[in-house]
Amino acid sequence: xxxxxxxxxxxxxxxxxxxxxxxxxxxxxxxxxxxxxxxxxxxxxxxxxxxxxxxxxxxxxxxxxxxxxxxxxxxxxxx
Numbered sequence: 519x520x521x522x523x524x525x526x527x528x529x530x531x532x533x534x535x536x537x538x539x540x541x542x543x544x545x546x547x548x549x550x551x552x553x554x555x556x557x558x559x560x561x562x563x564x565x566x567x568x569x570x571x572x573x574x575x576x577x578x579x580x581x582x583x584x585x586x587x588x589x590x591x592x593x594x595x596x597x
Contacts, residue, residue: 523546523547523548523554524554524557524558524561526545526546526548527542527546527548527551527554527555527558528558528563528582530546531558531563531565531580531581531582532582532585534582535581536579536580536581537551537579537580537581538551538570538577538578538579538580539551539577539578540577542554551580555567555580561586562586562587563582563584563585563586564582564583564584564585565580565581565582565583566580566581566582566583567579567580567581
C-alpha cells in the first residue's frame with residue numbers, strides 16, 4: 519500500500535516525534551511541509567509548532583498535540 523505524504527507525516531507525528539522541513543524532505547520527499555501541516559489541521563488534527571535555533575539558524579518544528587477524533591460509523595453501517 520502506498521501512503522500519501524500526509525499519512526506518512528501523520529504517522530511520524532503520532533509516534534510522538536516532531537518534524538522539521540529538512541526532516542520532511544530527507545525522510546519523506548515532502549517539499550512543502552507547511553501545506554501538508556495545514557492539510558492535517560484541516561482534517562481536525564491539532565498541531566503545534568515552535569522555533570528552534572541550531573548552528574546559528576532558526577527553523578520551525580511541528581508536533582502533534584491532539585489527533586482528530588475518529589468519525590463515528592453511521593447507524594447500521596458494518597464495521
